[in-house]
Amino acid sequence: MVFHYSLNGLLADEGTEYFKFCFDLLDQHGGPDHDEQSLDCLQSAYAHVMGRVAYEGMAANLPAAADHPWSGIMNAGRKVVFSRTLTTADWANTTIATGDTAEEIDKLRQGGDGHIVVWGGVSFWR
Numbered sequence: 842m843v844f845h846y847s848l849n850g851l852l853a854d855e856g857t858e859y860f861k862f863c864f865d866l867l868d869q870h871g872g873p874d875h876d877e878q879s880l881d882c883l884q885s886a887y888a889h890v891m892g893r894v895a896y897e898g899m900a901a902n903l904p905a906a907a908d909h910p911w912s913g914i915m916n917a918g919r920k921v922v923f924s925r926t927l928t929t930a931d932w933a934n935t936t937i938a939t940g941d942t943a944e945e946i947d948k949l950r951q952g953g954d955g956h957i958v959v960w961g962g963v964s965f966w967r
Contacts, residue, residue, distance in 0.1 A: 883914045887955035890946070892965030893924035899960065900932040921949065923965065 883889075891899070899915065906912045920935040923942055930937050938945040949957055959965075 880910060880914065883911060883918070883958060885955055886918060886958045887953035888919045888921055888949055888957050889915065890921050890923065890949065890957055890959045892961030893922060893927050894962060895960040895965070896920070896922040896924070896927070896930070896932075896935070900930070900935070904932060921945070
């Protein structure tokens, strides 16, 4: 599932004009799995930040999905999972952040070179 937020906090709920706008852009380039710009964005990220649920879903599938266009990128990429309940993270290059989310994000923003991609559901975004 993909969530798109505008800079002013508008969520692209299914059936809204903003949802249509976001996904029409992706479809024009072959969808998010094959769009070269999307792949470049994922590849060049300093870190991939995710909530626990997103992490568990991706970690259960991408490491073994060699034919998926995101697999190599995500397996090699730096991943930071935010969770107060997760105690281990076996997916390569993953650390668990258990502190205050805003403070942890600020540390990432100040310590890296490049952009941060965020993966997660609505509660993680908010």
